[in-house]
Amino acid sequence: MEKSMSAGVEPGQGLNWPLLFTAACGFALYWGCFFTMLMRNSFMDGGVELLWYHLFLRVVFLGGSGLACVIIARRADWMASERGARVQKAGAWMFSVVAASASLAFHSIGAALPLAFDLVAWGLAGMGLACLLMLWVELLAAFPAPGRTAALLGAMALGAPAYLVMNLLPFPFNIGLLCVSPVLSLGMLRVLEADPATVPAAFVPLAESRGRARWGASFKGTAVAYGVVFGLGIGSTTRIAASEPLFTGIACLLALGAGAAWWGLRRLPDRIRQGGSFRLMFPVLIIALIPMSFLQGLPAVACNLLLLGCYVFFEAVGIDLALTLAEARRASRVHLAASAQACLYLGLALGHVIGLAATSSGAMDYATLSAAALALVVVLAVFVTFAAVAPLAGEGPRGASVGAQGEGGGAEPGxxxxxxxxxxxxxxxxxxxxxxxxxxxxxxxxxxxxxxxxxxxxxxxxxxxxxxxxxxxxxxxxxxxxxxxxxx
The missing domain is CATH 1.10.10.10 (Winged helix-like DNA-binding domain superfamily/Winged helix DNA-binding domain)
Incomplete structure (x- = not known):
């Protein structure tokens, strides 16, 4: 008997693969910029060599990203309007303007810029990239679930080589690519929005959405705690001297994290989308953190990069989960996705703050911080194992039951x-x-x-x-x- 079946539940979906590939390429430009901002010296400011300075600016960047996500989540109805979309697109343009201005100012005067200027620049840059992310999340909701997941993970995988190119190109080509990428991403977004094959998903008012789907407090708290662990690991890469092998290793682990998310969502879709990603990462996190507590040099670097791969896996699964639950519960996609991202950004920022405070004061070295992060992971493992961490508020221990490809919904009342x-x-x-x-x-x-x-x-x-x-x-x-x- 002839079958047209995907690896999940759905039979032939009639997916528009050229459209999905275009979406993946456009979204990848965002990830290339975000990874560059998160991992190395953004704005290609080679004159700043102080570890605390890099960490401090990264905290401001994550704070700006989180603030933008909170605003978008709370004003989801307005952001879904034509005017709200224009404001978010202006935010993406703002990133390009700020990055270009900061970089040109530094290379013109040949000295480090005032701290106040850098703080404003990095905060605005974080807000701009968060706006671009939410625009792409809204567009992905227009695709069927299998195609949506493929476009998301394909974009994150393609973002890895984009990051590598941005960091290996010499000035001014590197900063030029960083500044142009959000603009090109917006252009591809507009092309997709104008394509007749892209049918926007139905608008769901925030008032109705909150009655159908809200993140559970335990789920949000656990996401913040994982963000702290990732923030400690990602922040510690700043102390490693910039080099081509380091950039290449980072790009490889970024792609590997996206590949692991693809495997998990294909093989264990229900488990992953019911919060199982928390448990699946325990062994990998422990493997990465134990050697970091007493090893130095290349082994410690490899462990740092393994934590980075875990972060990408967690990020990919989180966005997919938000879109899946929004579709299954007929809830606001922007509200769920932005709320989840705000929790993750908060955790990442806290992890950087802890690392900054501990190392700058001399209270701890990175080996001791790694041991503290390991202890936190053990506590999380116990909590997630014995406490019912359901993704949505008001659910039972097993969490939301959503289809393998993310479609469907629970039984209605009655x-x-x-x-x-x-x-x-x-x-x-x-x-x-x-x-x-x-x-x-x-x-x-x-x-x-x-x-x-x-x-x-x-x-x-x-x-x-x-x-x-x-x-x-x-x-x-x-x-x-x-x-x-x-x-x-």
């Missing part, structure tokens, strides 16, 4: 009416008894992994049943299945 509608649809489509069981679980937002465990059948059998269900119902996606149940 379980009896929902059950009756599902049974009526199943009878009308002529589904068999087993297909009806699978159909009922699909309608509740369950994915392949959950269904195979629930019914004690293989994933291949589940996909076969899903294919037959879609064929008999004459549909091609989980969203159409839900529309059939809801009578849309």
């Amino acid at each position: 379980e009896g009416g929902f059950q009756a509608r599902c049974e009526a649809v199943a009878r009308g489509a002529g589904l068999s008894a087993r297909e009806t069981e699978v159909f009922m679980l699909l309608a509740r937002g369950r994915g392949v992994e959950h269904i195979q465990n629930k019914l004690c059948i293989s994933s291949h059998t589940v996909k076969t049943h899903v294919y037959n269900i879609y064929r008999k119902m004459g549909i091609g996606s989980r969203e159409e299945l839900l529309d059939a149940v809801e009578g849309d």
Whole structure:
């Protein structure tokens, strides 16, 4: 029997791969700029060699990014308007202007710029890049779930070589590329928005969204704590002398983190999207932090880079989770994504602050900081294992159950009416008894992994049943299945 099945639940989606590739390339320009700002001397300011200065400016950059995300999350309705989109695009332009002005001023006077100037510049740069990120998050919501995930992870993977090129080019080409990249990214965003194949996702008012989906307090707290660990690891790379091998290693780990997220979302979609990424990273974090507590030189550098790969994995999964839950719960995409990013930026900033305070005061060296980060990871492991860390507020210990490809939704209030509608649809489509069981679980937002465990059948059998269900119902996606149940 011929099947057109993806690795998840959906059969042939009719994905527009040229459109997705364009989106990945445009979004990759953002990641190239962000990684450059986060990892090395942004604005290519080679005259500043003080470790504390780099860390301090990075804290301001992350603070600006977090502040912008908080504003966007709280004003999600206005940001979704045409005027709000223009303001966010102006923010992206602001990054290019600030980066160009700061770099040209430094190279013109040949001396370090005043601290107050740098603080303003880095804060505005962080806000500008956060605006660009949210614009791309909103665009990704227009794609079907499999394509959305592919575009997101492809963009992060392509952002790694973009980072490498930005850091290896000589002045003024490096700063020129850094300044032009957000503008080019906005141009590709506009091309995609104007393409008839890009159908924007439905607008969801913030008032309605909050009633359907809100991040749980334990989930947000855990995300901040992980950000602290990543901030300590990323901040410690600043003490390593800049070199081509270091830039190459950073680029490789950035790409590896995106690849690991792709593998996880393909192989363990339900587990990852129910907060399982917290647990999956424990072994890797411990492997990275234990050697950092007593090793120096190249082994310590390798451990730093491994933490960077974990951060990219966490970042990718977090954005995918926000978009998946927003689609499943019919909630505001911008609000969920911006809120999650604000928590992560807060953790990263706190990690840099702790590293800055400890090393500048002489209270701790990086080996001791690594041991403290390891202790924090152990505490997190115990907390996540024994406490119910559900992504959304008001959920049970297992968290949100969303489909393997991110589509579907939970049962509506009134379980009896929902059950009756599902049974009526199943009878009308002529589904068999087993297909009806699978159909009922699909309608509740369950994915392949959950269904195979629930019914004690293989994933291949589940996909076969899903294919037959879609064929008999004459549909091609989980969203159409839900529309059939809801009578849309």
